[in-house]
Amino acid sequence: FAKTKTVLKDAKGAVLVEQKPEWKxxxxxxxxxxxxxxxxxxxxxxxxxxxxxxxxxxxxxxxxxxxxxxxxxxxxxxxxxxxxxxxxxxxxxxxxxxxxxxxxxxxxxxxxxxxxxxxxxxxxxxxTDEVKVMGRKYKGAFMQSKCDKCHTQQLTLSHAPLLSKGKKLFIDVGCWGCHPIEGYNDLPKRGPTLTNIASKTTRGWLQTWIAYPKGWRPATRMPNFWRGAVDANSVPHNGSEKPEEVMARQQKLRGQEVSAVVAYLWSTSEKAPLLPMLKEGGNAEKGKTTFESVGCRACHVTEKDSAARRSEGSDERDYAPNLWNIGDKANPEWIYSWIKNPKAMWPETKMPDLRLSDAEAMDITAYLVGLRSDQKYPEPKLGAGEQQKLAAQGKELIGKYGCFGCHNIKGFESAQKIGTELTEHGRKAVELLDFGDVRYFTEDPKHRQTYPNWVWEKLHVPRIFAYERVETRMPQFDFTDDEALAVLTFLKGQTGETPPPEYRTGMNEVQAAVFKGERLVFWNGCRNCHVVEKRGGKIRDLYNDENLTFAPPVLTGEGAKVQPAWLFAFLKAPSPLRPWLSVRMPTFHFSDADATDVVHFFAAASNKSFPYLTAESQPLTGNRAKEADQLFKDLQCINCHVIGQLRPGQDPGSAAPNLLLAKERLRPDWIPPWLKNPQALLEGTRMPSFWDFSDEAHPTSPSKLFNGDAKKQIDALRDYLMHLELKGAQPTKTASATPSRG
Known part of the structure; x- marks a missing residue:
């Protein structure tokens, strides 16, 4: 039962400190x-x-x-x-x-x-039943940390909500951009590319943004790199200086360093692949209507004081930018090209392609360009020599602060991460943590020098442990207490321990694909539009009860409902299932591997095997075919469901999915449970149930066909749908319908 040693070595490998706690x-x-x-x-x-x-x-x-x-x-x-x-x-x-x-x-x-x-x-x-952090007790936090030893690849654990939140927040704010950590090093960079920034915005705006990002967008993920942005009391200082004096010095330093960083970015900026805009321009009113109807509001808002779509990792941070003042920032040509094809502008972006027409993109551009504030962004006037000198300083500062960890920046393509390795941070001995000269850790008995206290303070005030000889560079993320506890819980679980494979999840190909699919669902914001496994669907708040059928569908149980081959093809190239709706399923440009992982995720979430073995349905022949056709008519399925196209005068608000797609889209084994009890599979659905299965052994039916046998009727309808064809059927036509917002 030998205890694990903690050994500190110098650069040459000589042992400086060896700690081995006594065995109790x-x-x-x-x-x-x-x-x-x-x-x-x-x-x-x-x-x-x-x-x-x-x-x-x-x-x-x-x-x-x-x-x-x-x-x-x-x-x-x-x-x-x-x-x-x-x-x-x-x-x-x-x-x-x-x-x-x-x-x-x-x-x-x-x-x-x-x-x-x-x-x-x-x-x-x-x-680990209780952890003490800065004098406060938190029940079970570090017990959740231990889940990560075996569940490293899983993003969400239902019985470890704090750990799950910490993982998502760690990904969301891009901690891995500076800190190497096993399992997260291959994620796309968190921030946008800066290689063509001059095509996107003005130099004056960029200066304002970098100086204090939250001053321009309060819920942004981007941290603040310069201390004393707003509050003199937050600036560390010695007794001989007044906070105001330190504040003034910090503000001056900030101005100089920001100007240098901007100078470098501007001098290395390349021309973006901008598309030619239509000469006739766009209509802002039409653009607003399109913006609010095609699905943009699933991720973005355009009201200054409105709560934007929040990230799954935190209720404090936007999933995507609030666009209320986007006209201050982005040039019209860049906006047009961006919304037409985001990945052509930045291949790693999460923003999908809504397949906008040129006219639609022009209208939305006209609308967004008009969203402006009255803030001014003065352009700096620099001579060629001064610009060159500042750019050289800016390159050094970008290397110092590690801006390339989140952004693609020319000249830093091969730069190494600047932060501490976190793969085994959770087992770090207190003796190896530098508490600087923060006195209350030695003078206040409630604030002992412990791992939780060190991480907590580091997250809240990243440079608190800096002193004259030691400079720290971590920026200020403005973590709330809840966020800090979640990140602390996650970090405590990073011990580098690797239990035997039989104890760990994600060790086989299918499980690994499921967990990758879960990350893709999180990363791409699928829950902004859809309810996935009973979570998400925030866009549905924009619809009232009468027009909720115009909202994106609920995807809970999707893996049990649809055939994997169909879902794979749909993810790769979405096509309208209900073309009469305004909201669109966008194109994410998934690779084959990513689309397969998402399919794995939905199948596993519904406890369905993958690869999918088709459950053959029986072809309808003879009297069985006649009775099935009559039952389909008696139940008046086409009163709601579309078969090929909307009927003349059919209300799009009450139209149900096209049944001609059932044979290639639906799993045959999903249809009987759905017909038996639709509410059990999708609470709130308008789909009625025609059979009473309260007595499972003796269900009742409204029809005498098939001798009144409810189970035979349902099986016959399943086979009818799986072989349904319509001679001369035309593609479903789009009806003009724009739902009112509630």
């Missing part, structure tokens, strides 16, 4: 025996508690109100079925894998100094 008592310990007599074994104490009448009476009373309001010895494990019986058999996984502590210590746990390393400064892996 396993079964017998002289220090414990010297205390109040030898402690009874755990089994005896449990048996005694169970035989104590007062304890049992209290237990019976507590169970009536709150089962967890009892002594710990009587409590069952939370989520016992999901976490223990189903997934983590204690006989295989043990307890300390998740809970920490000393698995072999069975005595002395009631004594504070020997409770499995809790409050022990030298114990690397104490019990």
């Amino acid at each position: 008592g396993i079964s017998r310990n002289p220090a414990l025996e010297a205390m109040e007599g030898e402690e009874k074994p755990v089994e005896e104490r449990v048996a005694q508690a169970c035989s104590d009448k007062e304890t049992v009476a209290a237990l019976e009373e507590a169970v009536k109100t709150d089962p967890f309001d009892v002594k710990p010895v009587f409590r069952t494990h939370p989520h016992r079925w999901e976490l223990l019986t189903k997934a983590h058999n204690p006989e295989t996984f043990g307890c300390t894998t998740c809970h920490g502590g000393q698995g072999v210590q069975t005595k002395g746990v009631r004594h504070r100094a020997f409770r499995h390393g809790e409050d022990d400064h030298d114990w690397n892996d104490p019990l």
Whole structure:
């Protein structure tokens, strides 16, 4: 049971510090025996508690109100079925894998100094039921951290919400841009390319933006690199200087450095691949209508004080920019080219292609260019010599601050990340953390020098541990307490431990593809439009109850509903399923591998196997075909469903999907459960149920066809749909319908 050593070496490999915490008592310990007599074994104490009448009476009373309001010895494990019986058999996984502590210590746990390393400064892996951060207690945070040992590739864990949020936030704000960390190093850069910035904006705007991003867009992810942007009290200073003096010095430094960075970006900017605009210009009113109807508002808002679409990782940060003042920033030619084909302008962008026509793009451009504030952006006037000198300084500063970690910048294509390696950061000993000269960590007993306290302060005030001889470069992200706790939970799980493959998820090809698909769903913002596994669909707030059918569909259970081959083809090249709708499924330009991973994700989320083995439906012949056709007519399916095209006068608001697509789109085994109970698969659907299966053994039917046998009727309808054809059918026509917004 040798403890893991913590060894610090110099650049030449010589050992500077070697720390090896003492092992606590396993079964017998002289220090414990010297205390109040030898402690009874755990089994005896449990048996005694169970035989104590007062304890049992209290237990019976507590169970009536709150089962967890009892002594710990009587409590069952939370989520016992999901976490223990189903997934983590204690006989295989043990307890300390998740809970920490000393698995072999069975005595002395009631004594504070020997409770499995809790409050022990030298114990690397104490019990994780509670973590203390800056004097406050957080229940179970570090227990969630331990999930990452085996679930590294999973983005969302239902019983580890804090860890899941920390992972998403870590990805969302682009921490890996500066910090190498295994499993995240191959992600696309978080910020836009700056290789053609001069084609996009003005030099004056760029100067304003870099100086203080949140001053221009409060919910931006981009951090602030220059201290003292707004508050003099946030600037570290010594006793001989007033905060105002330090503030003035910082502001001057900021101005000089920002000018230098802008000079370099401007001097290296290349011409963007801009498209020629239509000579007749665009119509701003039409552009607004198109912007609000095709799906742009799933990610963007255009009102200054409106809450923008938030990221899954944080309620504090925009998923995509608020465009209320985009006219201040972007040139019309750039906007037009961008919305026509975003990936042609920046191949790594998340923004998809809405397949806008030239006229639609011109109209939206006219609308967006008109969204302006009254802010001024003075253009700097520099001579050629001064420009060249500033550009040289700017290149050094970009290298210093690591701007290339999030942005493509000419001249930094091969630059290495500037931040600390985080792959094993969670096991870092406190002795290896530099607390600088922050006095309250030594003077205030509530603020001990611990790993959680160091990370917490580092996230809130990144340069707090800087002092005269040590300069820190991490920018200010303005993390809230909730965000900081989530990131801390994630970082604590980065220990570099690799359990045997049989304990880890994502070890086979299909599982790995599922987890990649989940990341793609998160990264590409699918939940902005769609409800995916009961989460998301924020765009639906823009519709009222009457026109909710015009909203993007709910995708919960999509893997059980559609055939993988169809979904793969649809993701690669979306085609309208309900062309009468204004909102569009955009083109994401998925690679074959990415589209396959997304299909894997939806199939796994619905507990469906992949590759998909087609469940053959029976061709309809003879009397069975006649009865099925009559049943289809009797149930009046075409009153709502389209077969080929909208009927003359059919209300698009009540039109249901085109049934001609069923044979290539739907899984045959999905149709019977859907017909039996649509609400069970999609709550709130307008699809009625014609059969009563409240008595599963004896369901009732409104029709006498097939001898009134409900199951035979449903099977016949399934086969009817899977072989439905319409001679001379035309492509579904688009009806003119723009729903009102609620």
